[in-house]
Amino acid sequence: MEFGFDFVFPQLMAGISRGMLLFLVAAGLSLIFGVMNILNFAHATFWLLGGYIAYSAFTAFGPPSGANPLLVIPATAVAVAALMLLGFGLERVLIRRMYGREVPEQLLLTFALVLIIGDLIKLVWGVEDRSVFLGLPPAVIFGAFINIYYLVIIAVGLAVLAGLYWFLQRTRFGRIVRAAVHSREMVEALGIRIATIYMVVFGLGVGLAALAGGVVLPLTPLALGADIDLIVQCFAVVVVGGFGSVIGTFVAAILIGVTYSFAIFLWPDGALAIIFLFVIAVLVVRPWGLFGTELRT
Amino acid sequence: MEKISDRKWNRFLQSLDRRRFLTVSVAAGALTLAPRFVRADAGEPYNLGVLLPSTGAGANWSESAIKAINIAVADINSRGGFLGKHPIKIHYRDTQTKPDVTTREGRSIILDEKVRAIVGTYSSASALALQEITHEAKVLQLASISNSEKIVGENFSPYTYEFGPNTKMMSNAMVSAVAKLAKTKGWKRYMTIGQDYEWGRNIQNGFVNELKTAAPDVELLREMWFKLGESDLGSYISGIMSIKPDFVFPAIAGKDSRTFMEQGQAMGMLQTTSIVGGQITTVELQQQKDTLPRGLVGMSRCAFFAHLDEPVMQSYIKKYRDAEGQYPTDMACMNFDVVYGLEQAINRAGTIETEAAKDALKGATIDTGRGRRTFRECDNQLNVPTYIGEVHDDPEFPFPIYKRDTMIVVEAENVWGTCDEATANRKTRA
Amino acid sequence: MSRFALPSGHNVARPRLSYLASPMQGTVIAAALGAAIALPFFVGEFWVHVANEILILGLFAMSFNLIYGYMGQISFGHAAFFGVGAYTTAIIIRAPLAETGQIGWGIFLAAILAAPIVSALVAAIVGWFCVRLTGIYFAILTLSFGELLYYIVFQWYSFTGGDDGIQGLRPPAVLMATEGYYYFSLILVAVAAMVVWTITRSPFGYVLRAMRDNQRRAAFLGINVRVHQWANFVIAGAFAGFAGALWGPFGRSVAPGLLGWQKSGEAVFAALIGGANYLLGPMLGAGVFTFLHAFVTKYTEYWPLTIGVVILLLVLFLPGGILSLVPKAWWTRRGASADVPERTKEPVPKS
C-alpha cells in the first residue's frame, strides 16, 4: 500500500472523527473527574442511556430511517435534559454521600450504577439493537469519500471543547468551579455553597454524556453492553490527557483516534492494545498526564 | 380442566409485550406444570435446559431463538408433552456470553434441575466450555447458533448435536459462490474484515484457505480485524476504500454488521466496493429492512423463505407469526428444528431416557423446516444447507429477502468435507 | 489536605484489621472449617460445585485484599494474575490430556504449582511500574496492564487458543468426582489462607498496614515503600495465580475472560461485601457473591440489577462489609476499639 495522500487523508479524517467521538463521551467524565475528583464508572452508561432516550425521542418525531436529519437536534435536547435531571438527582441522593469516602468506594458505587442502569435499559428498551439511519450521501473532499456526518461530529466536538473552555475560563461560575478544585475553603469563604457547584458540575457532566449519546445516534447502533466496551477507553483518554484538563482530554482523544486509524494497517494485531500501551507509557513516564500539572498526582 | 389450545396459547403470547420474552419462558415453565396436575397418569416432566445470553451483545440474536423454543415447547405440551405424557419444563439461564458463567449455569441446571438436554449457547467459547460439562454428565447438548467447526471437530462429544451449518460449511459455501462470481466478474484482488473473536477468525480462515484452492488466481490483499462491539468502523472503511479491492469478505455478524453496513453506506463504500458474504440473516433482513443496501450478497443459516413449500416450515411461520407477529428469524428457525428434532428422536426411542434419545439421534433423519435432514454419523453434524443470495425487495414480504431466482442453497454434502477430515484433530476423551 | 475531605462526607466507622487474637476467632474459624468439611454430606452436588467456586474465588479475593485492605490500593487488573495462573496450568496439562484423555498426578501437581510462579513473575514486571502510583492512578494503571495481558491471551491463538480458550482440562480421576475436587480445593485453599494469614501478622504485614494508613510517614520510618509494595504486589499475584490454577481443572476449561477487568471486579465485590478489613472478609464476600449469583439466576435474568443494588446498599450503609456488623469486642480480647475514618495526609508544604 502506498502512503500517498489518497490513503493518508481519509485515514486521518477517520482517525480525527474517532478521536472526536471518544472526546465527546469522555469530556463529561474529564469535567467530573477534574472538579470533583470522582472517577465515574457509569459515565459511558449515561452515554448509552442518553442514546436510547434520544432514539425514543427521535422515533417519536419520525421513522428511524430516512427521517429529517435535523430531528437529531430535538432528540438530543430531550436526552440531555433528561440526563441532566438524572445527574442532579443522583448527585443529591447518592454521589454526595461519597465525597468523604475513599477512592475504591467511589468506584464501586458508580460501578453499581453501571449494572443497575444497564439492566434498566434492557427492561425498558429490550435487547434488540437500535439505530437511526439518515441515509445521507458521502461527502467528497479532496477526492476522498467522507461520511458527511463525521463533519457534524467534528463540529460538535469542537463546540463542546470551546464551550467548556469558555464556561470554565470566562464565566463567573466557571471561575468558581476552578477555584473549588484548588481550595474549597476559599470558595465557601466567598459565600458560595460548594454543594451547589458539585451538583451542577455532575449534572453538566452527565448531560454531556447524553449529548454524545444523542449526537452519535445516526452513526453508531445502540446495543446493550456498548457502555462496558467504551468506558475503559474513556478512562484511558482522560488519564492520558491529564487530570482535570479538558484540553488534555481532547488532545489525547484525537491522538489515540489517529494513532488507531493508522495502526490497524501498520500493526493490525496490536491495534486493539495500543490504547493501553498509551496509558501505561503515560502513567509510567508522566503520571499527571500530557496536560495535567504535576502537583495533582 | 381442559387442555390449553393453540389459539389460547397464541393469544396469551401475543398479549405479552414482546420484549418480555423471558417472562414468557418462566410462564411457559409454570403453565407446563398444569397438565401434570390434571393427568394423574402423566409421566415425569422432561426438564429442558436453555442457555442463551439475554445480557450483552448476544442478546439480540438469542431473543428470537428463546421465543421459538417457548412456542415449540408450548405446542408439544399442548399435546401432553414428549410421548404425550412428559410435559416439558424449560429451565432458562442467562449465560451473559461468558464461558465460565455458562459452565456454572450448565452444572446448575444439570444437577439441580435434572435437565436431560441443553439447547443453546451463543458464542463458540461458551459452547466448547459447556461441551465439557454435558459430556461428563451425559446430557445432550443441542447447538445451533454457536457453530464453530470445533464443536463437532476437535472437541467432538457423542452427546453434542449441531443443528446449524458450522463455520467450515458456511465459509466453504461462500467460497463456491465467490469463485463463480469472481470468474464472471473478473475479480482478482480481495480483502477481508472480521470481528476479532473465535467465530470471525474461524469463518475468515476457512474462507481464505478454501478460496486459495477454488480460485488460486484471486489474491488476498489484506486482513483487517476489529474488536467485537466496535462502535466506529470509519478507519477500517476508509482503509478498504483506499486499498480498492475488487471485493471484500466480511466475517461479521450481529450488531457489528449493522455498524459496518450503515457506516459503509454513509462513507460511500457500498457504492464503490463489492461486499460479498456477510452474515445477512433473517434477523438483519427484518431489523434493518430500511437500510440494508439492495443487491448486497450475503449468507444465512436457516432462511424460511427458501422453504416456503415445506409444510414444516409453513407451520413454523404460522406459529411464530401468530405468537410474535413476525416471521421467524434464522435463530428461531434453527431452534424450532432443535426442539422438534428432539421430539422426533424421543418418539423413535419411545422413552425420554437421555442415552436412548442420544442413540436415536445418531445418524437420524428428521423432518425439519429445511426438509428431511440427516445427522452425519461421524460427527453429529446435521446436513443442513447454507443460503447465499442477493438482498432484494419482495412484494410478498414487508422486508427484503434474498432474490429468489438467483439464491443458492449450498447443500452440506458439498462443503462439509470428509469424515476423515472431520475427525482428524479430534482429541481423546476419557 | 485530603482531597476527599469534601462536604457532608460523614465519617465511617472502620474497624482495624483483625488478627487472630482471641479464642473466639479460633472457634469461628474451626467451626467454618468443620462446616466446609461436612458440607458435601448435607447439600446437593451442585451446591458442592458452588462451594468449590467460592473457595477459589475467595482465595483470589484474599490475594486481592493484600493489595486493597492491607496496602490500601485498589487494583482493577488483579484478575490478570488469576488468569495467567489458570492458563499456565491449562497449557501444561492440555498436551498429555489431548493425547490420552488422562493426566497423571505428577504432571497435574507440577502444573498447579507452576501457576503461582509464573503469575508472580508477571506480577513482578507489572508491579514494578504500578507501585510508583497511588489511588486512582494505581487503579487505572493496573486496569491497563490487565487489559493488555487480556489482549495478549486473546490474540495469541497458537498458544492460548485465543478467544476460544482451552477445553478438556480434566483433573486426575479421583478429582473428577465433585467431592474429590472440592476437598482437593479445600485443602489447598486452607493452606494458602494460612500462609496469607501468617504474612498479614508478620512484620511485613504491619508494614503494609502502615503504608496503607500513611505512605509518606512509612518512608520516614526508614521503610523503602516501593520495594515493600512491590514485594506485596508479587505475593498477591502469586496467590491469585494459585487460585487461577485451581480454576481450569474445576471448570474443565479456561477462556480469556478470566483475565478481564470484570473478573477483577468480582474480587473487589467480594472484599467489599465481606469486609476488606478482615482476613476472611473476602472469603465470606466471595461466598455471598457466588451464592447469590447461583441462587438469583435460578429465578431472574436480572442478575446485574440485583448485584448492583446489593453493592449500592453496601457502599452506602455498610461500607465495612458484613463482618463489620460483628461487635469488635467480640473479636479481640483487648476490648473494643473504635476506628479512625480519615486517612491522615501530610500537609502541603508551606513556603
Added chain:
Amino acid sequence: MTENILTVRGLDKRFGGIHVTQAIDFDLRKGEQSAIIGPNGAGKSTFFNLLTGYHRPDRGKILFDGVDITSWPPHRIVKAGISRAFQVSNIFGRMTVHENVRAAVHAHAGVTFRLFAPAARFGGDEVAEALDRCGLAGQADTVAGDLSQGDKKKLELAIALAGRPRLLFLDEPTAGMSIQETEDTMQLVDRLNRELEISVLFTEHDMGVVFNHAQRISLLHRGSFLVAGTPDEIRQNELVKRVYLGEGI
C-alpha cells in the same frame, strides 16, 4: 568546639519560580539542641522537607555527620540516623499505638521482610521503652487515630525515637498540647539530648519553649537564615524584633 552533625551549604529550592529556600547555609553541632524560628511561611517546613529527603533541593549540599545525603530518599536518610516528628501529627491512624511504634522499631531493626514470623516476636522491649519514655504506656492498645491531639504528638515522638536516631527533627513538637504536656514533652526532649546525646533541631511557635529549651536559635525569614545565636543574643536582636513585628527589613 566539636564537629558538625549537620552541615548545609547553599541549599536552594524553588517551587514554580518562587524561592522557598535561598542559598541556605546552616550548621548543627554534635549534641546540640537548636531551634529554628521564623514567621509563618518562612520556609521552616520546607527546610525540614529538604533535609529529610521529601523534596529534592535544586542546588546545594547536605552533609550528615560528614556523609553527603543530598537527594537521598527519605528511607535511606532515616536509616542513616535521622528521625523526624511532624508538625501536623502524621501517624498510622488505623493501627494501635503499640503497632505504630512497633512498625518503627521493625523498620529500624531491618526485619520488615520477615514474612512468616509473627510481628509480636520482634522488638517488644524497645516498643515498651519508647512508649514509657513518651508517657504512652497506658495507651498502648488504643487505636492511634482516637488519641487526643497532645497524645498524637507524643506518639509522633515515640515513633521518631524508635528509629534510634542520632539526629532528631521536631516540627512544632508541642502544638496542640496543654501547658503540662508541653512541659513534660520538652523535658523529655531535653533528657534525650542530655542522656542519649541525640542532637535535636526543632521549630516552635511558643517562644517560651524556644528560649527555655534551645541552646542556639536561628531565625529563618523568606527562605534564608538572617540571624543565629544563643537565646540571649536572639532576645536582644533588633532584626528579630522587626521580623516578628512585621516591620520589614
